[in-house]
Amino acid sequence: MSNLWIIKDADGNVTNPCIKGEESWVKANFDYVEAYVEPTAPELTAEEKARMWRDMELIATDNTPSDHSQYDAIIAYRVSLRSWPSQESFPATKPTLGS
Amino acid sequence: MSTLSSLISGGGGALPQIALTQSQTWVPPQDGNVCIHVIGGGGAGLTNQSLQRGGGAGGYCKKNSLAVTTSGSYTVVVGVGGPRTRNGATASAGGNSTVAGTGLSATLTANGGGAANTGGTSGSGTGGTASGGDVNNTGGAGAGGSGGGAVGVYGTGDGPTPEQLRGGQSDASGGGLAMSGFGQIVGGNAGVYGYNAGAGLTTATINGGDLSGGANFNFTAGSSYAAAGNGGIGGGGGGCKSSAGVGYAIAGAGGDGLVLIQYLPS
Numbered sequence A: 001m002s003n004l005w006i007i008k009d010a011d012g013n014v015t016n017p018c019i020k021g022e023e024s025w026v027k028a029n030f031d032y033v034e035a036y037v038e039p040t041a042p043e044l045t046a047e048e049k050a051r052m053w054r055d056m057e058l059i060a061t062d063n064t065p066s067d068h069s070q071y072d073a074i075i076a077y078r079v080s081l082r083s084w085p086s087q088e089s090f091p092a093t094k095p096t097l098g099s
Numbered sequence B: 001m002s003t004l005s006s007l008i009s010g011g012g013g014a015l016p017q018i019a020l021t022q023s024q025t026w027v028p029p030q031d032g033n034v035c036i037h038v039i040g041g042g043g044a045g046l047t048n049q050s051l052q053r054g055g056g057a058g059g060y061c062k063k064n065s066l067a068v069t070t071s072g073s074y075t076v077v078v079g080v081g082g083p084r085t086r087n088g089a090t091a092s093a094g095g096n097s098t099v100a101g102t103g104l105s106a107t108l109t110a111n112g113g114g115a116a117n118t119g120g121t122s123g124s125g126t127g128g129t130a131s132g133g134d135v136n137n138t139g140g141a142g143a144g145g146s147g148g149g150a151v152g153v154y155g156t157g158d159g160p161t162p163e164q165l166r167g168g169q170s171d172a173s174g175g176g177l178a179m180s181g182f183g184q185i186v187g188g189n190a191g192v193y194g195y196n197a198g199a200g201l202t203t204a205t206i207n208g209g210d211l212s213g214g215a216n217f218n219f220t221a222g223s224s225y226a227a228a229g230n231g232g233i234g235g236g237g238g239g240c241k242s243s244a245g246v247g248y249a250i251a252g253a254g255g256d257g258l259v260l261i262q263y264l265p266s
Helices: A023-029 A046-061 A071-086
Strands: A004-008 A014-020 A032-035 B017-020 B024-026 B032-039 B046-048 B060-068 B074-079 B097-101 B108-110 B135-137 B194-196 B217-219 B225-227 B240-242 B248-250 B258-263
Touching: A014 B074, A046 A071, B017 B024, B032 B097, B032 B108, B046 B248, B060 B108, B074 B258, B097 B258, B217 B225, B225 B240, B240 B248
Parallel strands: B046 B240, B194 B217, B217 B240, B225 B248
Antiparallel strands: A004 A014, A004 A032, B017 B258, B024 B074, B032 B060, B032 B258, B060 B135, B074 B097, B097 B108
């Protein structure tokens, strides 16, 4: 229970968009009260989740030093990551390092 | 039930200093003279790919001195800040905070800050107004491409200019609310602009300190997660730029309101 409330007047107009208080106190002090429901972010789509993962992989491999033992594989991996959203394998099959 | 949500110590020394963070009927714990600070909730910021606007700060109302006794009673309402929203969802205004009761000829009122919106050429949140006190200051407004406004203790609250990116700076900034005492309220610093160009996040100082606004956040690289700064107590939330390809952009929440009651030396 968040104890957040919208206060209205007799005509249903909002007089206070959101206050915090225990339910018993608020209902004893205001005639027209509505529980405030915080907006919830919609679930990410599969495409959005895949893009988030892709972006984090690019950030994690950015600035890879040229003397890294897997440098060539990482560069190829980053190319695959960048082109992935335009391919049929997106978003179901993720690119993998070394593939 | 009357609940003292917190009792902060600091500059007030042995004299009680009481921070009320939720609505209640407040009965003074001892006789004396008190200073009452009332702060409205901050408005939330807005995010989408073309509009990134900050929310307005709550108003500020102060009763310099009021004689209270343990037989007195006060109806205290505490407004809440507008919550975070994602990717262009409608932002919410902050709630109004009020104090009414024994010995007060007028209700001390600090209205909530306005939410940033998509209207007009500005659409940033306006500062909340105030009335009924010895001091009644309007909160700072948010701005396009910037953060949220700050609560104004000594005048109209600071609001960032468009594209300034930072949050509004409290005109009573210091060590934060815990340093308050003897009729003075102390805030913190504004949120500092956050930025990501594709290689690491900069988020450590993006939230506003007490009474200050949250900062803007800007993802310029095609990336996935961007979150603007939240307002401190009463401060407006920051706007968030979600460039193309950003999957999850979140605007800053407005800071919750507060009623701070300080016993004064006799």
